[in-house]
Amino acid sequence: MIRRFRSFFGGIHPQYRKELSATGAIETLPLPDQVVVPLLQHIGKPAEPVVKVGDTVRTGQVVGTASGVVSVSVHATLSGTVTGIATIAHPSGREVKGVVIESDGADNWIDLEPCEEWPSLPPQAVRERVSAAGIAGLGGATFPTHVKLSPPEARPVDTLIVNGVECEPYLTADHRLMLEHTGQVVAGAVLVSRVLGVSRVIFGIEDNKPDAVQAIEAEIRRVAGSSAGFEVPVTVGVLPTKYPQGGEKQLIAVLTGHEVPSGGLPVDVGVVVHNVGTCAAVFDAVRHGRPLVERVVTVTGEGLKRPGNVRVRLGTPARLLVEHFGGMVGEVGKVVFGGPMMGVAQYNLEVPVIKGTSGILIIPRDHIDTDDIRPCIRCSACIEVCPIGLLPNMISVCAEMRAFGESEQYHPFDCIECGCCSYVCPSYRPLVQMIRFAKTEVQHLKAKH
Amino acid sequence: MVDVLVALLPATLVGLYQFGWYGLVVILLCVGGCLGVEAVGQKMMGQKVTVSDGSAAVTGLLLALSLPPRAEWWLCAIGALAGIGLGKLVFGGLGYNPFNPAILARVVLLISFPAQMTSFVTPSPWGLDAVTTATPLNLLQEARIRGLGLGEAAHTDLLAAFLGGIPGSLGETSALAVLLGGLYLLWRGHINWDVPVGMLGTMALVSGLFWWHDPAHYMPPAFHLVTGGAMLVAFFMATDMVTSPLTRKGRVIFAVGCGLLTIVIRMWGGYAEAISFAVLLMNAAVPIIDRYTAPRLYGARKRGGL
Numbered sequence: 160m161i162r163r164f165r166s167f168f169g170g171i172h173p174q175y176r177k178e179l180s181a182t183g184a185i186e187t188l189p190l191p192d193q194v195v196v197p198l199l200q201h202i203g204k205p206a207e208p209v210v211k212v213g214d215t216v217r218t219g220q221v222v223g224t225a226s227g228v229v230s231v232s233v234h235a236t237l238s239g240t241v242t243g244i245a246t247i248a249h250p251s252g253r254e255v256k257g258v259v260i261e262s263d264g265a266d267n268w269i270d271l272e273p274c275e276e277w278p279s280l281p282p283q284a285v286r287e288r289v290s291a292a293g294i295a296g297l298g299g300a301t302f303p304t305h306v307k308l309s310p311p312e313a314r315p316v317d318t319l320i321v322n323g324v325e326c327e328p329y330l331t332a333d334h335r336l337m338l339e340h341t342g343q344v345v346a347g348a349v350l351v352s353r354v355l356g357v358s359r360v361i362f363g364i365e366d367n368k369p370d371a372v373q374a375i376e377a378e379i380r381r382v383a384g385s386s387a388g389f390e391v392p393v394t395v396g397v398l399p400t401k402y403p404q405g406g407e408k409q410l411i412a413v414l415t416g417h418e419v420p421s422g423g424l425p426v427d428v429g430v431v432v433h434n435v436g437t438c439a440a441v442f443d444a445v446r447h448g449r450p451l452v453e454r455v456v457t458v459t460g461e462g463l464k465r466p467g468n469v470r471v472r473l474g475t476p477a478r479l480l481v482e483h484f485g486g487m488v489g490e491v492g493k494v495v496f497g498g499p500m501m502g503v504a505q506y507n508l509e510v511p512v513i514k515g516t517s518g519i520l521i522i523p524r525d526h527i528d529t530d531d532i533r534p535c536i537r538c539s540a541c542i543e544v545c546p547i548g549l550l551p552n553m554i555s556v557c558a559e560m561r562a563f564g565e566s567e568q569y570h571p572f573d574c575i576e577c578g579c580c581s582y583v584c585p586s587y588r589p590l591v592q593m594i595r596f597a598k599t600e601v602q603h604l605k606a607k608h
Numbered sequence: 609m610v611d612v613l614v615a616l617l618p619a620t621l622v623g624l625y626q627f628g629w630y631g632l633v634v635i636l637l638c639v640g641g642c643l644g645v646e647a648v649g650q651k652m653m654g655q656k657v658t659v660s661d662g663s664a665a666v667t668g669l670l671l672a673l674s675l676p677p678r679a680e681w682w683l684c685a686i687g688a689l690a691g692i693g694l695g696k697l698v699f700g701g702l703g704y705n706p707f708n709p710a711i712l713a714r715v716v717l718l719i720s721f722p723a724q725m726t727s728f729v730t731p732s733p734w735g736l737d738a739v740t741t742a743t744p745l746n747l748l749q750e751a752r753i754r755g756l757g758l759g760e761a762a763h764t765d766l767l768a769a770f771l772g773g774i775p776g777s778l779g780e781t782s783a784l785a786v787l788l789g790g791l792y793l794l795w796r797g798h799i800n801w802d803v804p805v806g807m808l809g810t811m812a813l814v815s816g817l818f819w820w821h822d823p824a825h826y827m828p829p830a831f832h833l834v835t836g837g838a839m840l841v842a843f844f845m846a847t848d849m850v851t852s853p854l855t856r857k858g859r860v861i862f863a864v865g866c867g868l869l870t871i872v873i874r875m876w877g878g879y880a881e882a883i884s885f886a887v888l889l890m891n892a893a894v895p896i897i898d899r900y901t902a903p904r905l906y907g908a909r910k911r912g913g914l
Contacts, residue, residue, distance in 0.1 A: 408906060421908035533661070534703030539854045548903035550854060570905060 160392075161376055163366075166399040167409040169546035171579045173328050173402055173500070175367065180459040181331045183467035185339055188483055190266055194236050194474030195247050196222060197257040200513040201295035202302050203229035208258060214241045219269040219450045222258045225290070231303045231514075232293040235260055236452040236472035238267035248510045250496040250503060257511070260474070272448040277346075278386040282308075282354040285445055292444030294451050294514075298322060298333075298405070298434030299497060301515035304441065307431055308354050314426045319357045320414055321348045323364040323371060323435040324398060324405030327498030330518045332455040333435050335468045337364070337371040340439055341378040347438030349382070349389055350445055355431055360393045361414045367400040402500060403577040407432050409546050421573050436517075456512055458484050462491045462521035471512050477519050478508040492524035500578045533586035541580035541590055547573050551580035555593040563600040571597045609662025611796050612844070615789035616669055619779040619840070622772050627677035628735025631778050634679050635672040641688025642668030642709075649697040663702050667691050670710035670844055673779025674837055674884075675717075676728050677735070683717060683724055690716040707891045708848045711841070711884050718881055726880070728775040741775045745836045745880040748827065757825055764827075769834040776836070783834040790843030799847040802856055803863045807842045808833055810867025818875070832871065841883045842866075851891045858894075858901035865890045 199205035206223030210216060216235040223233040239262040247257035274280060274288075290305035310316045321344075325333040337344055352360050364372050376395045382388040396414050398404050404413070407425060410432060412418050417428040425432055433441075436454065443449040452472055459466035464485025471480060477494065481487060495502035496516055512519075541551040550569050557566035571594050580590035624631045646664040650657045659665075671687050691713030699705045718725045726746055729738035742750070744764040751759025768774055772782025780786065793799045812829040819826045832838065846852065846866050853859050866886050873882030 412906070418907040421905060423907065534701065536703050536849050537852075537854060538849045542854055542903060545903070547906040549905070550902060552854075573905060573907070 161372060161395045161397060163397045164399075164413050166401050167404065167413050167546055169544050169548070169579065170401040170403060170409075171544050171582055172400075173582065175328045175400070176459075176461075177329060177331050177334070177367065179329065179461075180457050180466040180468055181334060183331070183335070185335050185455055186467060186469045186483075188469050188471040188475065188480065190237060190262060190264070190472065191475045191479055192262050193242075194260050194262070194472055195257045195476070195509075195511045196233055196236060196260065196474040197247060197249055197255045197511060197513055198223045198233055199249070199253075199255045200233060200301060200473070200515065201231040202300065203227070203231065205255065206230060206233045208244050208256070210235075210241050210244075210258060212241055212243060215239070215263075216241060216260060217267050217269045219271070219452055221293075221450075222260075225293075225303075229303055229306055231295045232291070232450075233258075233473075234293055234450040234452050236474050237262045238265055239263040248507045250505065250510045250513060250516060252503065252506075257474075274446060274448065277350070277442075277446045280445060282356075285350055285354045285441075288445050288448065289441055292440070292448075292450040294437060294440045294444060296434055297436035297440060297454060297514060297517070299501070299515045299517050300407075301513075304433070304437055307433065308351065310355065310426050310431065315429060316355045316426055316431050317358045317429040318415055318431075319348070319352045319355055319360045320410060320430060320432040321360065321362045321435060321438060322405055322407075322410060322432050323362055323368075323375070324410060325368070326365060326400075326402045326405035327500055327502075327517070328402070329459050329520055330457045330498045331459070332457040332468055332517050334368050334371055336439060336455055337368070337435055338374055341374045343439040343442045344435045345375065345378045345382065345438075346387055346446070347440070347442035348433070349387060350441055351431075351433055351438060352389060352391060357391060357431075359391050360389055362393070362395045363398055363405070363410050363414055364395065365400045365404055366397050372397055402579065403546060403575070406546065406575050406577055408575060421570070451514060454512070454514065454516070456480060456516055457518040458521075459518060460521035460523075461526060462487050462489060462523040464488050473513060474511045476509045476511055477505065480512070480519055481508065481521065487521055490524040491521055492527040493520075493522040495520040495522065500582070501576065528587075530587040532588055535586060535588060538585060540583040540585060544579040544583050546577060546579065547575060549574060551590045551594060552588075554597055555588055555590045558593040558597040558600070561600075563597055563604055566597040567601055571601065574598070609666055611793065611798055612666050613662070613669065615792045616666075616673065616779070616844070618785035618788045619673055619782065620669070622782045622785040623673060623677065623778040625733065626731035626735060626772065626781055627729070627738065627778060630735065631677055633681075634675055634677070634684055634778060635669060637681055637684035638672035638675070638688055639665050639668030641685050642671065642692050645688050645692040646697065649693060650701070653697070655701065658702065661702065664692055664696075667696075667709045667713075670840070671713050673840060674710065674714050674777050676725060677778045678727065678729055678738075679778075680724065683721060686720075687713040687717050703850055705850060706894065707888055708845045708851045711845050711887050711891075714881070714884050715888055718879065718884070728777075730775050731773065731781055743775050743835070743880070744769065744831070745874065748874075749880040758827065761827065761831075764831060764835070766828075766830050766834060769831075774835075780837050780840050783839045786839035786843060790839065793843065793847075799843065800856070800859060802859045803847045803852060803866075804842040806860050806863025807846055807867040807870075808838065810864045811838065811871055814868060814871045815875075826875070832874065836874075836881060837883050838870075841887055846887050846890075851894060853894050853897045853901060855898075855901050855903060858897045861897050861901065862890050862894065865893065
């Protein structure tokens with residue numbers, strides 16, 4: 160059933176520019192000669208390396224095991240030889256260790272254990288296969304998926320939301336995945352809904368992707384009634400295009416009418432949200448026994464010759480993706496991992512694609528608007544667009560004055576860092592960056608006491 | 609800021625036509641004074657000089673337009689010093705001042721130099737036939753204090769007051785000219801409609817209730833809207849984002865407060881130029897208004913600002 164929903168409060172309408180890459184079918188990048196597999200590609204503790212320099216590895220072999228519950232294993236994404244375990248360039252800018260693998264060119268996989276009877280697999284077996292596959296949320300937040308499949312007993316989950324909103328401008332990887340791998344996405348969502356034991360499933364897709372809405376709805380109907388179909392009511396929710404519609408909190412509020420309590424988690428209102436890419440990865444892990452060694456990345460921007468979407472092995476350096484799409488054109492201002500709103504600018508094209516890399520954006524120099532930071536004139540533009548109801552300007556002024564204790568009364572920790580405030584500020588104030596600064600400083604202050 | 613100067617052009621031109629070349633001297637003194645005080649002050653405090661942002665120029669022009677057309681040079685100079693020095697720089701410059709600098713300057717001058725600040729002349733083409741006179745609000749004030757009811761103010765030609773035929777400050781004689789500038793700012797999206805509409809609406813409503821009840825002792829609402837600085841303050845000073853609340857709800861409370869206080873002071877207070885005091889008082893209330901009108905925080909019953 161397709162149903163239209165209303166929008167959330169706040170938000171912005173930036174230039175989406177999705178047309179640059181939206182019609183580009185997912186290509187496959189030739190195998191690189193070398194990959195750098197970071198041991199941290201998720202939220203939580205880094206994986207512990209279990210290989211040493213000189214070892215030969217096969218594609219899909221574990222090279223780092225999860226250390227603790229909130230951690231995720233990482234796998235070799237090529238077959239070949241481990242040539243180094245060292246600190247590497249990481250898209251987050253943090254110091255992270257990675258496993259360097261030199262390809263033998265054969266892409267020799269480990270022996271996979273497919274499961275024909277996947278629809279009848281018990282929940283615990285599904286969780287184990289997901290955990291073994293090293294899946295972390297592919298929407299960008301990279302929270303360990305097996306943890307989200309094991310909600311606490313005391314907090315029953317009644318709603319699964321499948322996030323196909325893709326509200327970040329320029330990005331089209333999830334859009335292409337929903338069109339070209341509809342079966343995997345829906346089957347993965349079926350698996351997740353059964354593991355969680357929910358009583359309803361809602362897909363959330365923005366109305367700028369009507370073809371994806373149709374494809375998902377048709378697939379749900381195709382499998383309905385079969386052993387691979389949903390056992391609970393399913394809705395395909397069509398949402399007005401507005402950023403950040405795909406933010407977990409906004410999506411839950413719009414689709415269920417409930418708000419995640421301040422400082423709480425979606426399970427507090429009986430909801431779990433999974434990205435469409437994550438659902439597809441769950442299906443691959445359960446059905447084929449395939450660990451997460453590749454993902455779809457949108458490579459785009461006005462600074463790129465031929466924008467498109469591509470499936471790449473994790474650990475592939477950004478340089479190869481850019482070269483695959485014809486290289487950069489003109490004077491480039493910034494290379495961003497992720498989208499223009501929440502992405503992270505990179506200093507080095509050797510940074511590898513990781514589990515949370517949804518896009519690589521090449522921004523021309525003349526698209527970058529820089530100016531001196533001017534004082535806040537309290538115009539309240541940031542307040543009008545904040546989807547959380549914060550006073551971003553007040554937090555920024557506190558941070559500027561280094562009055563971090565003072566900043567706390569304005570709830571910086573409720574900020575989802577969507578960047579709408581920075582986007583609209585007429586005084587060019589880096590508001591979201593200042594809020595993040597306030598957050599880390601308040602945490603430091605608290606740690607000291 | 610250029611748009612604000614453009615919006616003030618009609619009122620400025622009408623003022624110059626009615627009061628002659630000396631009006632230009634007042635404007636140049638005020639604008640130059642404000643720019644000078646800001647530049648020198650910022651230099652002395654070791655800050656970056658930001659006179660080029662235009663905000664001091666706007667303060668200067670607003671101050672000039674709200675002074676008597678024959679204001680002496682030292683009145684302009686002290687006004688500039690009070691507005692930019694006391695009203696802005698001591699608080700940390702643009703964005704951090706709690707009071708609108710132009711209003712603060714006007715109030716400082718009104719309290720310190722009441723005689724000079726209430727010495728008006730009649731408007732005439734190029735100011736050639738100017739004679740000393742009083743404004744309708746001053747007439748009303750005097751009559752009230754002497755217990756003479758409405759006095760001469762009752763005979764105010766409201767149409768002339770709207771178009772610009774009665775005595776008043778340099779840029780405040782023609783409510784129409786100021787209104788045109790205000791509408792231009794609204795159209796360009798530089799100000800919110802809630803403050804001027806809320807403020808002028810409250811003034812009309814409250815004064816209207818008294819007038820309806822007892823027209824012999826109270827002036828009609830139209831009188832209050834076209835006299836004094838009503839239009840200039842409502843469109844150009846109360847709308848100052850820096851010194852007004854952050855949310856629409858807050859701005860409506862602020863505007864109603866400004867309107868209410870204006871009428872209260874005009875009817876029962878000691879100063880004819882009530883509107884400046886009203887806005888100054890409401891400026892002081894902005895932090896507490898902000899505190900109780902912050903947006904609701906997602907996922908909480910509490911407010912984002914509390």
